[in-house]
Amino acid sequence: MADVAARFAEVVGEHNLLSGAQVGEDYASDESLTCEPRKPAYVAKPATADEVAALLTAAAEHGVPVTARGSGTGLSGAARPREDGLLISFERMNAVLEVDVDNQVAVVQPGVTLAELDEKTAAAGLAYTVYPGELSASVGGNVSTNAGGMRAVKYGVTRHNVLGLQAVLPTGEILRTGGKTSKISTGYDLTQLIIGSEGTLALVTEVIVKLYPRLAHGATLLAPFGDLDQVMGAVPKIIASGLTPNILEYIDNLTMAAISYNEKLELGVPEEIKNATQAYLVVGLENRDGDRLDGDVERAGELLGELGATDVYVLDGGSARKLIEAREKAFWSAKAAGADDVIDVVVPRSEMPAFLARVRELATAAEGGALGCGHAGDGNVHMGIFCKDPERRRKLLHDIFAAGMAVGGAISGEHGIGQSRKEHYAELEDPAKLALLRRIKQAFDPQGILNPGTLFD
Amino acid sequence: MADVAARFAEVVGEHNLLSGAQVGEDYASDESLTCEPRKPAYVAKPATADEVAALLTAAAEHGVPVTARGSGTGLSGAARPREDGLLISFERMNAVLEVDVDNQVAVVQPGVTLAELDEKTAAAGLAYTVYPGELSASVGGNVSTNAGGMRAVKYGVTRHNVLGLQAVLPTGEILRTGGKTSKISTGYDLTQLIIGSEGTLALVTEVIVKLYPRLAHGATLLAPFGDLDQVMGAVPKIIASGLTPNILEYIDNLTMAAISYNEKLELGVPEEIKNATQAYLVVGLENRDGDRLDGDVERAGELLGELGATDVYVLDGGSARKLIEAREKAFWSAKAAGADDVIDVVVPRSEMPAFLARVRELATAAEGGALGCGHAGDGNVHMGIFCKDPERRRKLLHDIFAAGMAVGGAISGEHGIGQSRKEHYAELEDPAKLALLRRIKQAFDPQGILNPGTLFD
Numbered sequence: 001m002a003d004v005a006a007r008f009a010e011v012v013g014e015h016n017l018l019s020g021a022q023v024g025e026d027y028a029s030d031e032s033l034t035c036e037p038r039k040p041a042y043v044a045k046p047a048t049a050d051e052v053a054a055l056l057t058a059a060a061e062h063g064v065p066v067t068a069r070g071s072g073t074g075l076s077g078a079a080r081p082r083e084d085g086l087l088i089s090f091e092r093m094n095a096v097l098e099v100d101v102d103n104q105v106a107v108v109q110p111g112v113t114l115a116e117l118d119e120k121t122a123a124a125g126l127a128y129t130v131y132p133g134e135l136s137a138s139v140g141g142n143v144s145t146n147a148g149g150m151r152a153v154k155y156g157v158t159r160h161n162v163l164g165l166q167a168v169l170p171t172g173e174i175l176r177t178g179g180k181t182s183k184i185s186t187g188y189d190l191t192q193l194i195i196g197s198e199g200t201l202a203l204v205t206e207v208i209v210k211l212y213p214r215l216a217h218g219a220t221l222l223a224p225f226g227d228l229d230q231v232m233g234a235v236p237k238i239i240a241s242g243l244t245p246n247i248l249e250y251i252d253n254l255t256m257a258a259i260s261y262n263e264k265l266e267l268g269v270p271e272e273i274k275n276a277t278q279a280y281l282v283v284g285l286e287n288r289d290g291d292r293l294d295g296d297v298e299r300a301g302e303l304l305g306e307l308g309a310t311d312v313y314v315l316d317g318g319s320a321r322k323l324i325e326a327r328e329k330a331f332w333s334a335k336a337a338g339a340d341d342v343i344d345v346v347v348p349r350s351e352m353p354a355f356l357a358r359v360r361e362l363a364t365a366a367e368g369g370a371l372g373c374g375h376a377g378d379g380n381v382h383m384g385i386f387c388k389d390p391e392r393r394r395k396l397l398h399d400i401f402a403a404g405m406a407v408g409g410a411i412s413g414e415h416g417i418g419q420s421r422k423e424h425y426a427e428l429e430d431p432a433k434l435a436l437l438r439r440i441k442q443a444f445d446p447q448g449i450l451n452p453g454t455l456f457d
Numbered sequence: 458m459a460d461v462a463a464r465f466a467e468v469v470g471e472h473n474l475l476s477g478a479q480v481g482e483d484y485a486s487d488e489s490l491t492c493e494p495r496k497p498a499y500v501a502k503p504a505t506a507d508e509v510a511a512l513l514t515a516a517a518e519h520g521v522p523v524t525a526r527g528s529g530t531g532l533s534g535a536a537r538p539r540e541d542g543l544l545i546s547f548e549r550m551n552a553v554l555e556v557d558v559d560n561q562v563a564v565v566q567p568g569v570t571l572a573e574l575d576e577k578t579a580a581a582g583l584a585y586t587v588y589p590g591e592l593s594a595s596v597g598g599n600v601s602t603n604a605g606g607m608r609a610v611k612y613g614v615t616r617h618n619v620l621g622l623q624a625v626l627p628t629g630e631i632l633r634t635g636g637k638t639s640k641i642s643t644g645y646d647l648t649q650l651i652i653g654s655e656g657t658l659a660l661v662t663e664v665i666v667k668l669y670p671r672l673a674h675g676a677t678l679l680a681p682f683g684d685l686d687q688v689m690g691a692v693p694k695i696i697a698s699g700l701t702p703n704i705l706e707y708i709d710n711l712t713m714a715a716i717s718y719n720e721k722l723e724l725g726v727p728e729e730i731k732n733a734t735q736a737y738l739v740v741g742l743e744n745r746d747g748d749r750l751d752g753d754v755e756r757a758g759e760l761l762g763e764l765g766a767t768d769v770y771v772l773d774g775g776s777a778r779k780l781i782e783a784r785e786k787a788f789w790s791a792k793a794a795g796a797d798d799v800i801d802v803v804v805p806r807s808e809m810p811a812f813l814a815r816v817r818e819l820a821t822a823a824e825g826g827a828l829g830c831g832h833a834g835d836g837n838v839h840m841g842i843f844c845k846d847p848e849r850r851r852k853l854l855h856d857i858f859a860a861g862m863a864v865g866g867a868i869s870g871e872h873g874i875g876q877s878r879k880e881h882y883a884e885l886e887d888p889a890k891l892a893l894l895r896r897i898k899q900a901f902d903p904q905g906i907l908n909p910g911t912l913f914d
Contacts, residue, residue, distance in 0.1 A: 192616075236559040410636065415642060417644065436626070439899075442896075
């Protein structure tokens with residue numbers, strides 16, 4: 001093994017290869033609540049696609065498994081390395097290579113954080129619209145899990161905002177897919193195939209992302225409802241209104257209490273209304289024109305009233321920002337509250353009321369709890385699962401995932417399968433489809449060196 | 458072979474299996490200008506996914522190649538069958554199964570035409586926004602080539618508007634991919650992999666398409682420019698304005714003359730302006746609110762003037778409809794004018810001026826011509842190629858495709874590779890990428906029975 005370490009060091013330089021005690025705790029896991037940290041044998045920090053290719057070639061020759069890591073903010077364990085493996089950290093490949101105003105795209109390295117991309121695009125009056133709620137997340141990591149977030153209801157998820165990639169195959173070949181255009185019809189779409197593949201098909205070394213004009217005016221409405229079903233019933237009507245919200249979230253009352261407490265949030269909702277509220281709807285609106293935004297806010301307020309909201313609060317800039325930030329930290333609130341797992345089942349939005357009712361039944365039967373919030377416009381339900389007993393929890397998760405899939409949904413809308421969901425995925429997914437995915441995996445990675453144990457065993 | 462015919466007939470019924478002289482000319486090709494018609498040995502018209510699966514199973518057992526056909530409006534020969542093959546025509550699988558208002562999706566069979574889907578969704582106040590300019594095209598065919606069209610500048614191409622599929626593998630297995638949700642992060646995205654695969658990976662038997670609210674108010678602006686480069690320079694500015702046009706097309710003066718003549722189009726542009734015009738820009742705007750639309754039309758008019766338009770005409774409903782219809786028929790105008798081929802290279806939109814200048818040089822050097830129009834907002838250039846000599850034309854096309862790819866573009870934005878471009882594709886595409894595509898093909902279709910000779914040999 002000294003031999004392979006020497007090869008890796010030759011590629012990235014001594015200073016950029018860690019092994020043994022040099023490997024810090026941070027490299028041992030992502031933010032998954034259930035995957036035990038596991039330190040890799042090696043951590044390499046390449047600076048170029050050529051270095052990534054050389055690392056993969058060396059790893060393939062020596063049969064060393066390879067896991068990719070962006071910022072490690074994933075929630076499903078896909079960046080958790082193997083003990084006998086090489087972790088490739090993209091922390092040094094963190095440059096915004098270009099913000100191309102005429103084509104409204106940016107070309108970035110995978111280690112670029114969303115915070116930095118936001119800053120660089122803002123300077124050009126543009127925006128990258130994927131905000132999964134953690135600005136320290138890397139673009140490469142987002143590509144790996146097909147990350148989503150609150151603004152997906154208007155702008156789509158990572159998949160809809162990546163136009164091209166540079167990617168390295170496990171064989172060391174460097175490919176370019178897609179480009180600075182939104183349409184290409186020449187062969188199979190490798191860009192889309194690699195997005196969401198959780199580091200099992202290829203390592204992404206460059207990303208072309210789509211940008212939108214940054215709209216000058218925005219507003220956030222908060223609408224408490226006495227009844228969760230009413231909230232869910234309101235969602236399709238708001239979508240159908242043509243108001244095109246850029247945020248459409250629900251937050252159940254307990255989750256709102258938790259995030260308000262943790263983030264010291266005071267939104268001006270009177271106690272008697274809070275007490276009569278089962279869930280809140282948060283509606284974000286934006287426009288390039290201030291008058292038009294005002295008109296939309298008025299119309300949205302009327303509509304929310306018609307749909308059963310107890311009241312409607314138009315939050316001022318500071319409160320709105322705090323609420324959105326607090327909502328983004330719902331994961332941390334759930335973690336702080338002692339959640340045993342966090343899930344993000346997606347179902348058709350019309351199925352949300354029935355699905356949530358079923359989850360409550362299942363959680364009660366398991367003597368556990370399921371609380372949360374979610375991207376209501378997308379049917380993407382984020383929940384903290386409270387159930388200490390591992391066997392009961394395993395069964396509860398299985399039943400929740402099965403209930404989501406039974407109504408045409410999926411285990412995960414944006415977190416991915418990773419290592420934490422693969423057992424349920426293997427049990428619940430169509431075996432013919434799983435066999436096909438394995439054959440596709442084989443087409444990219446015949447030796448199986450890329451992230452073995454993620455997605456499937 | 459009598460044996461396999463009997464198997465096919467058993468599956469679909471005697472009346473729905475054609476062979477020999479029963480096979481009409483229509484089944485011999487699509488609308489490609491350069492692929493010679495070629496009648497298949499058999500045409501089967503299944504009514505269900507199970508029948509498609511049984512046909513594929515029988516074809517695989519007997520080693521019979523299989524080509525799928527929607528409406529046959531493709532332009533690259535991907536629906537041109539093999540002489541020894543089975544053509545599966547989806548003409549009987551033509552039902553809109555569901556228009557789901559709450560989830561804003563429709564579930565359709567592949568043989569549904571865009572015209573019918575438009576009618577059914579209009580009744581619900583919704584719209585399927587992919588309009589490749591031929592309303593008799595089928596949704597299945599659109600999925601196969603990842604069809605685009607004029608509204609892609611706002612709504613994207615087929616890829617961006619298909620959320621899920623039912624598809625049959627060559628092994629006879631029936632899979633469901635995606636669903637009535639816009640985000641899923643569980644395994645490789647088979648929906649996106651099958652879209653644009655031109656019938657080489659799987660046969661699509663059901664499609665879940667995304668719908669949008671049908672906006673009540675629309676307007677079309679026509680802006681003549683004295684200089685083609687000015688038109689191209691204007692495009693990024695219009696995109697950046699935030700006016701979100703749903704149409705942004707350029708039409709060169711000769712193409713405008715041809716379509717005006719063929720379609721008896723009178724747009725009220727005075728002769729002296731026509732004579733001083735090198736190209737026109739067509740800008741479509743839409744809004745749910747009439748006043749807002751008026752404001753946008755005014756702003757767009759000012760902007761076009763600032764960007765160098767000689768004048769700006771806001772077309773009334775009838776003229777606007779006629780112009781758009783005429784633009785959609787540009788292919789037929791080119792064909793009527795004796796074009797020897799029609800291409801649709803895509804390049805980053807900022808590269809259009811340089812690319813078009815290069816194409817003019819190449820065409821002149823080949824003693825030929827290249828005229829056209831295109832989806833300017835997408836960088837998708839549609840051109841009639843006039844060059845009688847086959848060898849000179851072959852070289853001209855090669856050089857045009859190479860010039861497009863050299864600036865980060867691709868051979869086709871929406872027509873596909875099919876059979877008519879595969880030679881150039883094989884010459885120009887990265888061999889490592891082609892090898893990977895072949896391995897993916899192998900993962901779906903180990904016997905190679907699905908559309909052999911399309912995309913690659």
